[in-house]
Amino acid sequence: MITVNNKEELEWCEGMTVQEVLDEMGYDYPLITVTVNNQLVQQEDYATYEVPDNAEVNVFHLVHGG
């Protein structure tokens, strides 16, 4: 099980990547910052960075507009 934004829980599976977490959460906003266990993950690594079990994933959205 992993935790997203200290709120949502997602079932973990072997080889799960950051991109899979984003897809599962429906997070497709362009202005996001992702950390896995407080480690910053670069956008170009989303598809390859593996999320360990029990990880705390934070997906930080910046609002724009207005």
Add this chain to the structure above:
Amino acid sequence: MAKAVKSGPKKIDISINGKAVTVTEDTYLLNAIMNAGFNVPTLCNHKDLAPEGACRLCLTEIEANGKRSLVTACNYPVREKIEVFTNTDRIKNHRKTLAEMYLGRWPNVEVIQNLAKICGATDSEKFKSELTDENPKACVLCSHCVRACNSFVVQNVLGFAGRGITRHMTMPFGETDPHCVGCTSCAYVCPTGAIQIADEMNNPADPELIRFHGMRINAMMSTHDKLQNRMREVGTANLVEVMDNYDILPVHNYKFGQHPDTAKIDSGVMKRKYFTQDIADGCWMGCSVSCAKAVDGFELKTGPYKGQRVVVDGPEYETAAGGSNMGCFDLDFIVEFNFYCDTYGIDTISYATTMAFVMEAYEAGIITSEHTGGKELKFGATGEVLECIHELARGEGFGVDVGQGIRRLKEKWSKELGADAKFLQDIGMEVKGLEFSEYVSKESPLQQAGYAMAIKGPQHDESLLVFVDAINNQAPTIEEKAEVLNYFPIFRTWFSLLGQCKLIWNDIVPPDNSKYPPNEAVKIPERVEDFQKFYEGMTGEPLDEEKMLRQSERVFNLQRVMNYYLGYGTREDDMPPLRAVGPATEEEYISRKERYDKQMKEEIGIDPDGKSTREKMDIIREYRYKRYNELVDAVYKKRGWDKNGIPTVERLQELGIDVPEVLAMLKGPEK
């Protein structure tokens, strides 16, 4: 577990001068070489501009599948496994010859002299010819200026004319182009000083400071907007699909945040079928965001201009989202609605939100076709909405009623029709008499308070915080939320004080913004610094965050006192309708039952099992308003206002605005 997984960019293993390196697919080879710690000389390359491959100095040898070839590293995207050699004899000879040619033509230009030194070229006589230009600030045809004019401010005022030895940089027809806005991007990127700034308009204290920070923003727009919000491509309309995906796009008078038909009005459709100019149409010349869009040759189907082809500005996010709020998922309608609102001088947001309220009232049977002049004003009634707008413009019929806005309609219908005033209050999305702009705030206390407490009424000039708590789960405590609600409205007011556009602040974000902790990152510190430096560059007076906020606080508090004096500035005036805070109808509760039941169980501590939807709605309502009021208390305290939301005399003294005229207004609303 995951649904359709997107494939991210591939990683490719390459070697550079024998050093093994992994790069992301499509990385330009020059960047890979530099990142690996090797240097390659270049003249035409610039970190903020798209590569050109013009100067040929970055030629590099690559070997792929046993075959060697020469490529310009700056514009060669890595797509396969290659071996790279940056310093072979072949390349060294080539570079030296090129550098000698440059040196022969521009012997006194410093940047050329430095390159020649790096390339081992010392003989400036070898290629001396009638083309030789002794000017130490000669143009070396690197094209930085041409590219910056295009990509920094989307203007294309500069270009090359002539071929071969007559090639030169110029404006069209060799004349001064009136389209040049004097942004000075060209001078900023010029490596030789060939372009000089002749006139500093408005006598700024430190033009260089303004230029440096302005160019920092321009450069970032040019390189990162296409990867971030695509403001130049589709403007704010990019938010339509985003908000739908996050359940925040208003649908049917804010009952819901998503709809299957959103794909019919999203920015993709606008781009494919409506936006015609395919260029960034800046609302003021020289703006590097250039988010304004236009639809050309649009044939109107209704109203006084029926059958005519017109140019329509936009549509922007709020106008399109007004469409979904009225249940009108039809871009032909939205563009026509936009045109007539603009032509008649009607605000698209207030009108769409009022009409969404009217439609809900119609569907709930509060009003009937008897009141609407025979019009069936159900959600999605595009033709009827346009009819109402034309009626309003002519000053006749039901359209005039709609033009009064939600607050007056609520009063009128409860008085004249005996309608349920409480229900109208619950679903009428207005605060202080102004209609809400187009975001669903139900799951975000910060958005609720940011809107309802805004001086001008519920809109995003002061704050747009919907992601901060609802998605990011930042600021979980009341105290943290109050801090956010104290900072942003005051910070954002500063832009209005100086007549600055906020889009430049938060629509283009530096890639390294993530180095800040979330509560700082959300402020976008580098951009804030840019604005502080603009102020300093113009006035000569340094500005830090404390001073910046103090400037705003004085005005913000004065505005609140004026609101109070005019009868719109107490706690009661900061209260949102139920629809902004939670579900106002059973239909809404049921549509997000899982979410509300979970909150009831986990946050409120009440078991939802066995309770009717109505009972559960009452529990959610009570909880959410209680939470809202606690938040309001904390914000008032932070702002130095009393429990009724009125600034105290001590606070006005502290801000230095306790002048007699202001204190007189504190005595109470005008009778």
